Amino acid sequence: MTSKPDRGLVEFNSEECKGCGLCVEACPPKVLRLSEQLNHYGYHTAEYLGAGCTGCGICFFACPEPGGIAVLRREVAA
Amino acid sequence: MGSFTLTHERPDCFYDRFERKSELQHQTHYCPGCGHGIVHKLLAEAIDGLGVQDRTILVSPVGCSVFGYYYFDVGNVQAAHGRAPAVATALKRSLPDKIVVAYQGDGDLGAIGTAEIVHAANRGEAITVIFVNNGIYGMTGGQMAPTTPLGKKTATTPFGRDALNEGYPLHICELLASLEAPVFLERVGLGNNKQIMGAAKVLRKAMENQVKGLGFSLVEVLSPCPTIWKMDPVEAQRFVREEMAAVFGIGNYRDRTATATPRPARPAPPKLEELPGILGLGNGDRDRLPCGETSAVDYRIRVAGFGGQGVLMLGEVLAEAGLDAGYHVSWLPSYGPEMRSGTSNCHVRLSSRPIDSPLVSQPNVLLALNEPSLHKFLPGVEPGGIVLYNGDAIPEGCGRGDVRMVALPFTRIADQIGVSKAANIVILGALLEATDLVENEQATAALHKLVKSPKWFDIDVQAMERGREEMRKTTMPVSDDYLWGV
Ligand SMILES: Cc1ncc(C[n+]2csc(CCOP(=O)(O)OP(=O)(O)O)c2C)c(N)n1
Ligand code: SF4
Ligand code: SF4
Ligand code: SF4
Numbered sequence: 433m434t435s436k437p438d439r440g441l442v443e444f445n446s447e448e449c450k451g452c453g454l455c456v457e458a459c460p461p462k463v464l465r466l467s468e469q470l471n472h473y474g475y476h477t478a479e480y481l482g483a484g485c486t487g488c489g490i491c492f493f494a495c496p497e498p499g500g501i502a503v504l505r506r507e508v509a510a
Numbered sequence: 511m512g513s514f515t516l517t518h519e520r521p522d523c524f525y526d527r528f529e530r531k532s533e534l535q536h537q538t539h540y541c542p543g544c545g546h547g548i549v550h551k552l553l554a555e556a557i558d559g560l561g562v563q564d565r566t567i568l569v570s571p572v573g574c575s576v577f578g579y580y581y582f583d584v585g586n587v588q589a590a591h592g593r594a595p596a597v598a599t600a601l602k603r604s605l606p607d608k609i610v611v612a613y614q615g616d617g618d619l620g621a622i623g624t625a626e627i628v629h630a631a632n633r634g635e636a637i638t639v640i641f642v643n644n645g646i647y648g649m650t651g652g653q654m655a656p657t658t659p660l661g662k663k664t665a666t667t668p669f670g671r672d673a674l675n676e677g678y679p680l681h682i683c684e685l686l687a688s689l690e691a692p693v694f695l696e697r698v699g700l701g702n703n704k705q706i707m708g709a710a711k712v713l714r715k716a717m718e719n720q721v722k723g724l725g726f727s728l729v730e731v732l733s734p735c736p737t738i739w740k741m742d743p744v745e746a747q748r749f750v751r752e753e754m755a756a757v758f759g760i761g762n763y764r765d766r767t768a769t770a771t772p773r774p775a776r777p778a779p780p781k782l783e784e785l786p787g788i789l790g791l792g793n794g795d796r797d798r799l800p801c802g803e804t805s806a807v808d809y810r811i812r813v814a815g816f817g818g819q820g821v822l823m824l825g826e827v828l829a830e831a832g833l834d835a836g837y838h839v840s841w842l843p844s845y846g847p848e849m850r851s852g853t854s855n856c857h858v859r860l861s862s863r864p865i866d867s868p869l870v871s872q873p874n875v876l877l878a879l880n881e882p883s884l885h886k887f888l889p890g891v892e893p894g895g896i897v898l899y900n901g902d903a904i905p906e907g908c909g910r911g912d913v914r915m916v917a918l919p920f921t922r923i924a925d926q927i928g929v930s931k932a933a934n935i936v937i938l939g940a941l942l943e944a945t946d947l948v949e950n951e952q953a954t955a956a957l958h959k960l961v962k963s964p965k966w967f968d969i970d971v972q973a974m975e976r977g978r979e980e981m982r983k984t985t986m987p988v989s990d991d992y993l994w995g996v
Pocket of ligand 2: 458460
């Protein structure tokens with residue numbers, strides 16, 4: 433059995449992220465976490481676990497930074 | 511595999527860089543997890559979604575969100591503390607096509623600015639207000655706000671907010687819902703995904719109302735302030751959801767958007783030329799400016815005396831007559847602590863050019879009805895000016911060689927016609943004789959307008975004539991040298 437490809441993809445701007453964790457809390461399938469690493473401002477920035485994003489966009493709205501998160505969706509073949 | 515397309519990205523109506531300071535131009539100044547950041551994003555999405563970036567004007571408050579203008583690439587005005595609704599009113603009324611948004615915190619809107627928001631809502635101004643309620647003064651370090659929940663310890667309520675001492679949390683939506691004019695009032699929260707997505711919708715609706723030309727819309731957002739609440743962002747979100755929302759009920763408090771009709775455009779203001787007619791100031795010979803040499807006329811008159819001498823009235827007659835003569839005029843009574851000591855004075859300007867300031871600090875005409883006034887104002891008189899003094903002679907040591915000084919016992923002259931109170935009008939007559947300030951008929955018409963009783967009008971006309979006569983006596987036999995003397 434082949435697993436279905438993910439519908440969504442999420443990208444973080446680690447320069448803009450302040451590591452507040454609200455996106456991690458918000459993500460319904462829980463595919464985000466705060467990194468072990470610190471960015472150069474000293475924040476544990478958010479990162480994608482790499483699989484399972486549905487492209488719902490909730491994390492985008494929960495994030496207080498204007499460009500902290502971008503969400504992409506897979507184009508449905510016509 | 512198929513490809514991905516961007517569905518959620520940095521809203522267009524944010525600036526690409528925030529040029530607030532040299533570094534960190536890519537992020538906001540807000541603390542991690544601050545609700546202001548989320549509200550900014552929801553507002554930006556609404557502006558982009560409605561396609562109104564080019565005609566939005568954001569009025570930023572005083573508070574943590576004071577820097578709104580560094581973030582939003584729209585028209586921006588930053589208002590004094592609490593005054594955003596008043597500033598937004600002015601913007602919307604003068605630029606009705608713009609989408610005017612007042613963004614305010616709870617200290618700004620609910621404490622210092624309570625009057626502004628109540629009256630803007632009561633007038634039904636067609637603006638959108640975004641009210642970020644975090645229950646605290648964030649920017650200044652955590653003082654109690656009117657919206658602080660009972661029992662909460664803050665910098666100014668170290669034992670917890672006590673209703674008996676600090677009153678109850680102020681419910682702005684409920685308060686404004688008691689007014690007739692608002693079209694849309696709703697409280698939302700940022701306490702979980704559902705609340706955030708709901709808030710996005712409501713914010714958009716409140717903006718859309720204005721695009722449709724409907725009246726006053728306000729959205730109150732229960733918003734986390736993790737820093738002052740001393741919680742991590744996720745905990746603060748829980749606090750919004752469980753505690754703030756328990757004090758401030760989330761929901762709609764007014765929605766008349768279905769029945770509200772777009773507010774009619776305000777009638778265009780009348781043309782400048784029509785104003786005299788509308789104000790009942792008589793007919794068209796008002797545009798007649800003094801011509802020829804007198805066209806550069808600028809009389810700066812100071813009238814001073816003791817209370818009861820008719821100082822203010824004399825000033826008014828001069829201004830009224832000047833208006834009739836086609837001058838620009840101003841009349842400014844001086845009120846102040848000095849009034850208590852019984853002296854009184856006013857500033858009058860008659861000018862062939864628009865008047866920049868009604869204040870007369872360097873008069874070229876001084877009418878001094880008593881000695882203290884002469885002492886006080888003579889030093890300021892412009893060289894070449896004229897001074898009329900109510901007395902037999904200029905007092906010792908009061909002379910000035912560079913101004914024209916005339917002393918006449920105006921009160922005694924008024925006594926001769928039986929009314930010492932008419933001394934002010936005797937002075938008026940003397941002034942008209944000594945200068946070509948206004949025509950006799952213009953002064954008479956002004957008196958007619960300002961003096962209601964026919965008996966007093968007759969006395970004043972007589973007083974004015976006597977003033978002219980007395981002045982003629984002083985001027986007739988001699989040259990100007992005599993007048994310049996003293
Ligand atoms: C006239 C005036 N009074 C007081 C202040 C001090 N002050 C600055 S911000 C503020 C309160 C801000 O609280 P709020 O409106 O709740 O905004 P927040 O910072 O929580 O977002 C006060 C009292 C001021 N700047 N100007
Ligand atoms: S888009 Fe939805 S599923 Fe994907 S990371 Fe964001 S919240 Fe999670
Ligand atoms: S919500 Fe935004 S700022 Fe907060 S951790 Fe996630 S990406 Fe970073
Ligand atoms: S103090 Fe509170 S309101 Fe101000 S930026 Fe920080 S979290 Fe936001």
